[in-house]
Amino acid sequence: MELLPGDRENLAIQTRGGPEKHEVTGWVLISPLSKEDAGEYECHASNAKGEATASAKIHVVETLHEIALTKGRLVWL
Numbered sequence: 001m002e003l004l005p006g007d008r009e010n011l012a013i014q015t016r017g018g019p020e021k022h023e024v025t026g027w028v029l030i031s032p033l034s035k036e037d038a039g040e041y042e043c044h045a046s047n048a049k050g051e052a053t054a055s056a057k058i059h060v061v062e063t064l065h066e067i068a069l070t071k072g073r074l075v076w077l
Contacts, residue, residue, distance in 0.1 A: 041055065
């Protein structure tokens with residue numbers, strides 16, 4: 001069973017207008033973040049003009065030492 005955003009106490013969906021006229025910017029806030037929140041998240045949007053999809057992966061680490069920076073890119077250790 002897949003949970004909806006309203007079913008999780010630590011997850012909130014936010015939207016606001018912009019950056020351009022007739023546009024909406026949206027984001028997800030996960031707080032507090034835990035290891036169980038790791039995984040891939042997808043956003044699906046549609047209106048009369050079409051559809052769009054975007055995805056992002058969340059990798060939760062215990063300490064900053066688990067993250068290395070290589071040539072401007074994050075690398076998981």
